[in-house]
Amino acid sequence: MTETSSVVLHKLKKELEVLESKKGKGTELITLYIPPDKNLNDVMAQMREEYSQASNIKSTRTRKNVLSALEVIMQRLKLIKKVPENGLVLMVGTIPRGIKDKIEVYMIEPPERITTYTYHCDSQFLIEPLKDMLEEKDTYGLLVVDRGEATIGLLKGKRIEVVRRIGSNVPRKHGRGGQSQRRFERLIEIAAHEYFKRVARYASEVFLNTPDLKGVLIGGPGPTKEFFVKEGYLHPEVQKRIIATVDTSYTDDYGIRELVDNASETFKDLEVTKEKNLVQRFMKEVVKDDGLAAYGEQEVKDYLAQGAVDTVLISEDIDSYRITVECSSCGYRGERTVRDLKGYAEACPKCGEDLEVKDYQTTLDELQELADTTGAKVEVISNETEEGQQLKAFGGIAAILRFRPRG
Numbered sequence: 001m002t003e004t005s006s007v008v009l010h011k012l013k014k015e016l017e018v019l020e021s022k023k024g025k026g027t028e029l030i031t032l033y034i035p036p037d038k039n040l041n042d043v044m045a046q047m048r049e050e051y052s053q054a055s056n057i058k059s060t061r062t063r064k065n066v067l068s069a070l071e072v073i074m075q076r077l078k079l080i081k082k083v084p085e086n087g088l089v090l091m092v093g094t095i096p097r098g099i100k101d102k103i104e105v106y107m108i109e110p111p112e113r114i115t116t117y118t119y120h121c122d123s124q125f126l127i128e129p130l131k132d133m134l135e136e137k138d139t140y141g142l143l144v145v146d147r148g149e150a151t152i153g154l155l156k157g158k159r160i161e162v163v164r165r166i167g168s169n170v171p172r173k174h175g176r177g178g179q180s181q182r183r184f185e186r187l188i189e190i191a192a193h194e195y196f197k198r199v200a201r202y203a204s205e206v207f208l209n210t211p212d213l214k215g216v217l218i219g220g221p222g223p224t225k226e227f228f229v230k231e232g233y234l235h236p237e238v239q240k241r242i243i244a245t246v247d248t249s250y251t252d253d254y255g256i257r258e259l260v261d262n263a264s265e266t267f268k269d270l271e272v273t274k275e276k277n278l279v280q281r282f283m284k285e286v287v288k289d290d291g292l293a294a295y296g297e298q299e300v301k302d303y304l305a306q307g308a309v310d311t312v313l314i315s316e317d318i319d320s321y322r323i324t325v326e327c328s329s330c331g332y333r334g335e336r337t338v339r340d341l342k343g344y345a346e347a348c349p350k351c352g353e354d355l356e357v358k359d360y361q362t363t364l365d366e367l368q369e370l371a372d373t374t375g376a377k378v379e380v381i382s383n384e385t386e387e388g389q390q391l392k393a394f395g396g397i398a399a400i401l402r403f404r405p406r407g
Contacts, residue, residue, distance in 0.1 A: 006271065007368065009111060010316055012378040013134055014362075016127050019106065022095050024123045026062035029093030030069045031126035033118040040077060047074050048117065065094040066121065068103055076107065087114030091125045141207040141216035141238070141265075143199075144248055144255035146224045147192055148314045150199045152206050153256040158272040158382045160260060162253050163206050168195050200233035207238045215243035217266065219259035220251050244297055271382075278313060279387035282400050292401035295394040297337075297363065304370040306405050312367050312378045315388065315396030320363040325355040339364070367397070 004362035022029065034043060035276045051070045057063035069092040076090060091106040106125075112133045120126040142153035142160075150166040170191045171184075207213055214240060227244050232239055244266045248258040260267065267273040292310075294303050297320075303309050321341045326333045327348040332355075338344050346355045364380070371378050376399075382388045391398060 005111075006275075006377050006380040007364065009134060011366070012111060012130065014319075015106070015108070016130055016134070019091065019125050019127050021094070022104070024065070024093050025096055026059060026065070027122050028062050028065040029091070029095075029122060029125050030066070030073065030122040031118070031122075032073060032090040032127075033114050033116065033120075033129060034088045034090070035084055035114045035117055036083045036085055038083065038087075038117050040080060040083065043117075044074060044077050047077065047280065050119070065101075065103075068160070069093050072103065072105055076105070084109045086110050086112060089114070089130065093112065093125070122187065138214045139210055139212050140214055140242070141203070141210065142219070142256050142259055143216065144219040144225075144251040144259055145196075145199055145201050145228055146220045146222065146251050147195070147353075149251050150203075151202050151252055151256050153259075154206070154210060155260055155267075155272065158275065159384045160257060161337075162256055164202055165252070166199050166202060170195050195227060196228055196231070196233045198236070199228075204235035204238045207241070208235060213241065216241045217244050217246060217259055218242060218264050219246040219248040219255065219262070221247065221249055245282075272385065275379070275381050275385060276387050278311065278400070279391055282313060282398055283390065285400060286394075290404060292404060293398065294401060295398040297395065297397045300367070300397050300399045301370060303399055303401060303405070304367070304376060307374040308401050308403055308405050309371065309374065309376040309399045310402045311400045312371055312376060313381050313391055313398045313400070314364060314367060314378065315383060316380050317383055317390050317392075318363055318396045321360045322363065322366050323357050324359040326358045327351060327353055327355055329353040333358075363397070 013347050028349070029135075034040075043228035047070055051067060054066045055062060056170065057066060064180070072092050073090055080088070089108040089110055089111055091108070092103065094101045094103045094133060108129060108130065110133055114129075118126065119131070140155040142155055142225060144151050147170050148168050150168070151162060152164040152166070153160060153162045153204050171188055207216060218229055229242060229245055234242075244263055246259055246262045248255045248262060250258055260272070261276075264276070266271050286295075294300050294309075300309070300312060304312070320337055320339050323336050323338055323341070323344065325336060325346065327350065330351040330353070332348050332350045336346070338345060339358070341360060347353065364378070368378050381391050383392070
C-alpha cells in the first residue's frame with residue numbers, strides 16, 4: 001500500500017488516540033522503542049533477563065500478564081529480520097475487557113528516527129515520544145509592515161497565528177513649502193524611524209522566543225518592507241533568518257494570510273501549500289461544466305472503481321467505519337457505514353436480536369485500498385485551514401478526476 005505522508009501521519013494520530021485509552025490493571029503494559037541501529041540480539045537478551053526478573057513479581061495476576069507480554073515480544077522479535085529505517089515501536093499488554101481480559105499487540109513504524117532505546121513497563125503504554133513526532137515543528141515568522149501599521153504572526157505547520165498588531169503614529173506629509181516643509185519631513189522620518197524600531201523590537205522578541213523557527217518572511221505594499229529589511233531594524237539573529245520579502249496589499253490580519261498565499265513558491269514544499277493547491281484545484285473543477293471533480297463518499301468510490309480518480313481528498317475528521325454485522329440467532333449478515341464504532345448497537349432486521357460486529361474497516365483504509373488498485377493518491381486535509389473548511393462543505397470526501405467516464 002502506497003500512502004502519502006498526510007495519510008501516514010493521520011493514521012498514527014488516530015492510533016495514538018486509541019492507545020492512550022488503553023489501561024492495564026497493574027504495571028503490565030510493555031512498550032519497547034528500538035532504534036534502527038540497535039542489535040536485535042541485544043534486545044532479545046534483555047527480554048530474557050526481564051522475563052527472569054518478572055518471575056519474582058509478587059502479584060500472581062501481574063506476574064502472569066508481564067510474562068505473557070514478554071513471551072509475545074520475544075516471538076515477534078524472532079520474526080523481525082531487519083529493523084525499519086526509522087526504528088520500531090512494540091506495545092504489548094493485557095487489557096481488561098469485562099469478564100475476559102485480552103492481550104493486545106501493536107507494532108508501529110515511527111515517522112521519525114528513534115534515537116534512544118527504551119524499555120518501559122507501566123499501567124499505560126508509553127506514547128509521548130510518538131506524540132512528539134506528530135507535533136508541527138517547523139515554524140515560520142511572518143511580518144507585514146508599512147508606515148501605517150504592522151502585524152506579526154507565525155505559521156506553525158498548517159496553522160496561521162496572529163500574535164501582535166502594531167499601530168503607527170507617523171504623520172502624513174502635507175503641502176507646506178520652504179523650511180517648514182523640510183522641518184516637518186524630518187519630523188516624519190524621525191517618527192517613522194522610532195515606529196520601525198518599535199515594530200522590530202516586538203517582532204524580534206516574538207521570533208527569538210519561538211522554538212524551531214525555520215525562517216522569517218516580510219511582506220507589505222510598496223517599498224517600505226525592503227527599506228525595513230535593508231536598514232537592519234530586526235535583531236541580527238532574526239535578520240539572518242529572513243528568507244523572502246513578498247508583496248502584499250494589506251498589513252492587517254488579512255495581510256498575514258496574504259503573505260502566506262503569495263509566498264507559495266517559498267512554501268512549495270510545505271503541507272499547507274500542498275493542501276491549498278489541491279483543494280483550489282478541486283474547486284476550479286467543481287465550477288466548470290463537466291469539470292473533473294467528484295464529491296460524496298459513494299460517488300468517489302464509484303469513480304475509483306472505474307479508475308477515473310487522480311487524487312482523493314478526505315477531511316481529517318472523517319471517522320466513519322464500514323462494518324460487517326452478523327446475527328448469531330438467524331444468520332443474517334450485512335454491511336453498514338457508521339460514525340461511532342464503540343457506540344454501535346442495532347437490532348437484527350429479521351429476528352430482532354442484537355447484531356454483532358464481525359469485521360470493520362475505516363473509511364480512509366477503504367478509500368486507500370480502492371486507490372491502490374488504480375494508482376490514485378489519497379491526501380488527508382487538515383481542518384485548521386480555510387481550504388479544509390471548504391472541503392467539509394462537500395461532505396469531507398472529494399476527488400480530482402483523471403477523466404470523466406461516459407455513459
